[in-house]
Amino acid sequence: MARDRNPLPPRARARAALMVSVAAAVLGCAALAALPGAAAADKPLGHDVSSHQKNVDWGSAKGLGASFVYVKATESTTYRNPYFGQQYDGARQAGLVRGAYHFAVPDQSPGRVQADFFVRNGGGWSADGWTLPPAVDLEHNPYGKDAKGGSGDTCYGLKPAEMTAWIAGFSDEVRLRTGRRPVIYTTAGWWNACTGHSRAFAAAHPLWLARYASTPGALPAGWSYWTFWQYENGSGSLPGDQNLFNGTSEQLRRFAAGR
Template sequence: MARDRTPSRRHARIVGLALCVTALTLGGTALAETSVSAAGKPKGHDVSSHQKDVDWAGARAKGARFVYIKATESTTYRNPYFGSQYNGARAAGLIRGAYHFALPDKSSGATQAAFFVRHGGAWRADGWTLPPALDIEYNPYDKKQRCYGLNEAGMVGWIRSFSDEIKRRTGRRPVIYTTAHWWNTCTGGSSAFASNHALWTARHESADAGALPAGWSFWTFWQYDNSGSLPGDQNLFNGSLSRLKRFALS
């Protein structure tokens, strides 16, 4: 999940796999520990301008219950399909939210957060809006600067600046989308965000979410593939549908 370009396609499938995991948190507090099958968790997906005009009714018929939609990148890019995708998802009965692709070498966290909120990253307690999400991963534009030229402390500071501005403008802390490898490499394994930020972890072609970024003991969303039955990337929510609705409200 990054640029609006065609990714490589993988076809790992995890339907029916039994998992024993800790459930999501609301406000940073664990609700329960539960043993459920992956097939029983609410399915969702994430999309960007690459998917263009999504068949939302079709996605819901195939099992989608939530979706994250790319709104912005840095302070220079806005998804031209965002409005139709965001409103279309809601009209089809999907709980939806917006995500921002971070480029920490371009401007401060607070500056990018403000741009994001102005262009789709807002939140309201209507039961249909997921908290805004920060997509932070290896630099897709310069592999030599995979941590965007920031040292570990600088990256932690950038994320904190983004989060604080999102909280100030929306009342919610952002969900953090990342991988364990990026997080441990570029933040030095910081545990500064785990207590009050929901984790959206990415691990493809695997039977489970694997090792998590430092600090988190469980995931709230898991992106398990970048192709499948739903448009865009394939995701699961770590809990029941009723808990997903509560997460959107809390």
């Protein structure tokens, strides 16, 4: 991925080398040509964590090149990450830009209700340049059935119009409570199937794309670019999942501050 004739300064070359090692572990040597070293080196490296990572060594993560992290705060209206305080506060103390995310379970309760639970349990936001906007994780139902016992394992048993209404309710409540629209984490396949290719959210909601490949690929309906890209799930150099921010470090801080 890094190029021998790349006219990068030493610090950027070191970052490119780090990205080579991460990409090599994730993608294999054959895929590295599709992920240019200089381009990746220019994008801040980050990760996301949950209770699976328990007490994270944030100094080590920072030393490995982490610039930002998203921390799971809540799920539905019944779960709070017991490690949230150590993870969220520890990341900030180590000098990482950090934010909180909510795992949505749309068949359990309305979007506004889950957003309220999220904001009350760590999903807030401050224009301090160190706090990322709240994020909502929208993906395949991991529990296999919807709340009524039906086979709603992909879209939680909701029709596209019901799903988009749920998302709008969640977004409106987060905006009311924090002043920011949430970042939407999703895959192109889930979004297009479960929202009916809705284009209603792209203008106001940054995209956190999940795609474990050498390139971002096709984006969910409506979005023309990604803000975060989760390109590897669980086995990279950083604790949790591996991510990139689609900009510079300065742009990351401005994004966090709402500018």
